Structure formats: C-alpha cells, structure tokens
Amino acid sequence: MAGESGKIDPMHQFQIEPLAKLDLFGYDISFTNSSLFMLVVLGAIWIFMAGGMKRELVPGRWQMAVEGVTGFINNMMSSSIGPEGKKYVPLVFSLFMFILFANFMGMMPIGIVPGAHAFTVTSHLTVTAVLAVLSFGTVLVVGFWRHGLHFFSLFVPHGTPWWLLWLIPLIELFSFLIRPFSLALRLFVAMTAGHVLMKVLAGFVINGLNAEALWVAPLVSLPSFILMIGITLLELLVCAIQAYVFALLTSLYINDAVNLH
C-alpha cells in the first residue's frame, strides 16, 4: 500500500476500517471491510457449492469439483475418526472451506481496481480465534457428552508407568489446553507473515522503479519481482496447506473426543 508520502506500509493491509456504524447492546459491531470480506467469502463458497448442486447421476465438471471437495473431507473424517466421523463433516467442511476461500480471497488481485484492497480475513487473530474456539469447543462438548468425566482419561495415555502418573497427565493437559492457541496462532501467523513478505517485496519493486538513480531498478526491482513471483506461488500453496492443516487437526482432535485414545 503506497502511503501518501510514497512510503510503503506493509501493515496497512491488515487495517480494519468501519464501513457502516452498527451498535448492539453497547457493543460496536460495525460493518467493516473485514465483515465485507467474510460475506464475500461466504458468497464465493455458496456460488461454488450451488454450481455443483445439479445432483446429476453423471456429474459435470463443476459437480465433479464440488463432489471432490466433499469427498475429500468425507475421506479425511472417516480415516481419522472412523464411521462416526460422518456427523462432524459439516463442521470440518465449513472450517476448511472458510479458511481456504478466505486465504485465496486475500490473494486476489483486487488492488488493481483503484481504491479497493484485498483483505485477508484469516490474517486476523480475532477471526482465527473464533475458528479455533469452534473447533476446540466441539471437542470439549463431544468429549464430555459422550464420555462424561471419563473424558479425563484422555490425559493418561495407555502404558503410562505408575511412577510417571504425576507428570504425564500434566503434560497431556497442557498440550490439550494449548490446542486452540496453536490452531489460531498457526493460521494467523502464516497468513500475516506471508502477506507482509509479499507487500515488502512489492515495495522493493515499486520503490526501485521510482528511485532516481537508474541502476537501482534493474538491480533491486527485477530480482525482487522474480522472487515475488516465487513467493506468491509459495503463498498460494500455504493458503491451501493452512486450510488442510486446520481441518486435519480438527478431525484428529475430534477423534480424541470420540474415541479417547
């Protein structure tokens, strides 16, 4: 984002700007650019899914793509949880699709339209925290619902020697409680870092071209531009991998809750 003074601020892209003031019980729930992009992501997912809803016996290309995604989540759930995993497909599917589409939406070259900026919803800790709490909350609810207090046996793995019984549950409890934070932070950091890096490299390209000394452009801008292409491709890969990792970890955590160890 080129500032007014020609200075490039790689953090400006994460700025939340209210578009319409809204208030609910004294809480500020303004419609912001972040909310707008959440709706854009939702709309994109809906269009993608609606395109595959013809439900023909012999699927077309679009229907194949949609069935490929649902089949992918179905397989993930049945392989990590088993036949009971089917119940949790809607949750993991929603998480996966939201993260995937939000990540990709943040990579869209919307900036070529003057005044418009792409916004990566998943680069916000508040958003990833909600997603992580949904994932972790499901694990807690399912775990206590199915096993009651027996769910605490999750913290005592099979084969723990008696003389370690004072230590292992503590470590297990700690690793269990850190899950929502690791889920939220992993996604937030990956998206933020990638976008900062891309913006910094883009700044190098633009500032190099604007430099008064003529040698700067070929020496700085060109290598930065080439590197930027690679980083962008890598970032696209990271977008997909982060969505996959979030979905896979959620499915594994739900497996803990459903089947204990």
Next chain:
Amino acid sequence: MPQIAQILETYASQFFWMLLVFGILYFVIGRSMVSKIDANVEARDRKIADDLAAAEKARAEAEGLVAGGSDALNAARGEAQAKAAAAKAKAAKEAEARLAKADEEIAAKLAAAEADLAKARSKALSGIETVAAEAAADIVAKVSGAKVSAAQAATAVKAVLS
C-alpha cells in the same frame, strides 16, 4: 500490527460477523448442501453397485442357460441316436424276416420244381422203356421171326436198362 493494535475496538464486530457468517456457512452450506451432495454421491455409488450386481446376475443366468441348453442338446442327440439305432435294428429284423420268408418260398418252389422234374423224368423214363420194349419186340420179330409178347419185351428191356 493492526490485528493487535485494533483488537479492543474491533473484537466485538469481528466476533459478531464471524459467528454470523460461520453460522450461515455451517447450517446452509455445511449441513444442508453437503448432505444433499453426499446423498447424491451415495445414490450414484449404490446405483453403480446395483447395476454391477444385476449384470453379474444376468451373466450367471446366461451361463446357466447355456449349460442347460447344451444339456438339452446332449439329451436330444442321445435320444435321436437311440431312436435311429432302434429303427435300424427294427429294419434289420424286418429285412431278415422277409429274407427268411423269401428263402422259404424259394425253397418250396425249388422243391416243387425238383419234384416236377423227377416226375417228368420218371415219366420220360417209363416212356423210353415202352418205346424200347416195342422196338426190341419189333427187332426180335424182324431178326428171328419169333414173336415176343409185349410183357416179355418190357421185362427184358427193364433188365438191360436197370
């Protein structure tokens, strides 16, 4: 970092809109659309499995029919062979019977013919004796002038001839 710098001003809006959007996503797309798509995929898988089973059944049936057909064919062939053999045997028997009958008839005719022949021969022989006796009586009368009776001549001829 705006994510942290703005967190106090924006958390309520972020939470609200995120939960709203995720709620819609979960209930409208995750629960309803995905289950419909899954149902369709399952229906397709089931149809393919059913069709394969039906094809397999039809194949087994066809194989059974082929086996039954060859059995019937073998049976028919055996029957035909048996019939042909029986007909041949019957024909042979009939031919034999007819042959035997013909043989008998021929034998009877032969015997009759032989009897006729013998009769004719004896008749001829007796004719010759009479003629020879007459001729002998004539020859005796001419040569010696003695008269011999017909009975005497016949006895003499019979004695010479036999």
